[in-house]
Amino acid sequence: MVSKISLQEAAERADAIMLSTMSSVEPVLNWVHDGSTDGGCGDYTIDGKTTSSVTRRAAVMTIVSEARRGSLLGVVERHWKQQGYTITSMNASKEFPAVNARTPEDFRMSVLVGGKGQFFFSVVTPCFIESEVAPPKTKASGTAFEGPKVPDPSVHSDFWSANTPIPSPSS
Numbered sequence: 001m002v003s004k005i006s007l008q009e010a011a012e013r014a015d016a017i018m019l020s021t022m023s024s025v026e027p028v029l030n031w032v033h034d035g036s037t038d039g040g041c042g043d044y045t046i047d048g049k050t051t052s053s054v055t056r057r058a059a060v061m062t063i064v065s066e067a068r069r070g071s072l073l074g075v076v077e078r079h080w081k082q083q084g085y086t087i088t089s090m091n092a093s094k095e096f097p098a099v100n101a102r103t104p105e106d107f108r109m110s111v112l113v114g115g116k117g118q119f120f121f122s123v124v125t126p127c128f129i130e131s132e133v134a135p136p137k138t139k140a141s142g143t144a145f146e147g148p149k150v151p152d153p154s155v156h157s158d159f160w161s162a163n164t165p166i167p168s169p170s171s
Contacts (some may be wrong), residue, residue, distance in 0.1 A: 006129050007038065007051075008055075008126040008131050008132065008134065009128070010107075010126070011054045011055060011056065014056045014107060014123040014124075014125050017107060018058055018123050020042045020079075021076060021079060021109070021111075024075065024076070025075050025076070026075075027157060027158075027159045029062045029157075030060070030142040031062070031122065032058065032059055032142040032145055033058055034057035034120070034141050034150050036054045036057065036136065038053065038133060041127035043056070046129050046131075049129045050129075054124075054133050055123070056121055057122045059119070059120055060153060061142045061155045063154065064118075064152060064153070064160045064161065065117070065161050066117060067164055068159075068161075068162060069097065074146055080109065084103075084104065085101045086101060087099065088108075091112070095113075097112070098112035106126040107124065107125055108112045108123050109122065109124075118150075118153045121167045
């Protein structure tokens with residue numbers, strides 16, 4: 001069954017998924033909202049109304065060492081599974097690993113490691129009735145940036161920036 005909610009309502013759901021994901025990480029990451037975009041859904045309509053999807057993005061400003069990247073990806077993957085989301089693919093690349101998932105309502109999420117080890121998150125909505133979409137109202141933990149490109153990660157964390165792997169729990 002196709003939902004008739006507005007794209008704004010869908011964007012708010014995407015924001016809630018993003019906030020829940022970011023809030024699941026301990027110690028807390030410093031993150032900022034990245035660009036939000038919307039896209040047409042071709043000829044797909046709902047009750048004759050034009051549809052679109054929206055993408056919400058976030059960038060992590062905390063420096064995550066190469067030794068801790070797999071741990072952070074694991075935290076996100078476990079959180080998504082606990083929420084009942086399906087892991088749709090994983091990229092085990094040493095340089096640019098990623099995890100992709102989707103909700104039962106077909107919101108699609110990804111976390112990927114980009115250049116300089118910076119983590120990027122996105123949530124893409126399914127197609128919903130086109131409407132104006134406001135910027136995210138959720139509060140990021142980092143300082144908003146100016147300009148078209150998110151700066152490189154620059155916030156040190158005693159935990160996430162450490163160059164030693166996370167010790168395995170003892171049996």
